[in-house]
Amino acid sequence: MADSEAAEMRNADYWDGRYSNEDDPATKEWHVGPDKLEGYLEENIYPRWPQGTTPKIVQLGSGASSVPFEMYSRGYTDQTCVEFSAAVIAQMAPKNPAIRWLPHDVRNMPEIESNSFDFAFDKATFYALCAWGPTHLLKSIPPVIVEDTAAYSREVFRILKPGGVFVCINIFEPRYVNHLLKVEGTNWTDLHTPMALTPAGWAVTRAYGLVKGPIEPTDSEAAAAA
Template sequence: MGSSDEENARLAHPEFWDQRYGQANGDRPTHEWFRTFGDLDSFFNIRLFKNRNPDSKPKILHLGSGDSDVPVGLYERGYKNQLCVDFSSTVVGIMSKRHSSMEGIEWKYADVRRMDDLPDKSVDIAFDKGTLDAMIYGSPWCPPDDVKDNTSQYIREVSRVLKDDGVFLYVTYRQPHFIRPLLNCKGTDWDIELDILGDGTSSFSYHGFVLRKKP
């Protein structure tokens, strides 16, 4: 495994993120994966706002939320039943303190591969922006065993906590043909749609997966 793979493999461990978020500078975020709430407004408009009105109080689960601005952006749109989980206790503490006045968003320490405190079929919307990506390194054609193990544990947990009519929204910068086999892991059965995101002017393409459990 090369040095870049060794560095990327560290992303699957909380110690890396505790150190990273421990460098926080006041209210200034230290790490936004690649797209802000504003960047994703059109994606949310089609895939969330039009389908799940805030008045219906959908339970929104942010998977590996870090210090993303997406939960606050959704809160300001009226979504006040949000749970943000991350396995960095450092960032959970930072975000809980930073947004303590926002009733309706909870930041909680949890490993997305083992969300034991979350009941089966309890989530309406699950959202991931870069968390699955952080578990992936090595050859995209033949991922290492620990990549397949970590991603499979994670995706099965998302399927478990998602309601039968729930939606899993996943934003990624990785190529869809490499991601689909990881999403379609053993123990899951998804209907998958794919949105191409961005304005088409950037060479940095990214995608929005929309996953629903098959009836």
């Protein structure tokens, strides 16, 4: 994929065009499918919310992935998919009308209340926001990528409940991901160290697990509260 095309992945029009031109509304996976994710979710995520509980789950930029449907089949029925491509929603929403679909951009979700979700899941949305930037030279990251990923991270942090979990699946190196997600206005702590989901190679798919911690007051806020 050329850099010019990869750069367009941050825009809804790109995905509308891509999915509007496809006759087959079959699910499609980026990086890894549910089969590769199963072991990771079984060990690190599902035990936090055993079957019978009803965590509120938000799928961020869910695209044509089957992950929401797989989770639903396991009993995790309180799910919201946030997707800015109308063409994707038109294809995927009929597959399970019980899953809510919101036509929002993950960088700006004003209609979603703060502190409202237990678990946020992203498979390749972060990747789409910065796929055309370098994966390791932090000083060379284009400013628009820094802005997009910071806005995204702050919005995910905002809509999660305190102690809520954010899992981000992508192929970028840990220091690159941490640099772009652990930004001012957030206080992410690590649920675990980045976990490889695919064998070592030129592009390793990793699971990054983050937990929403409390925001420390600024000096002026602390002084005012004293």
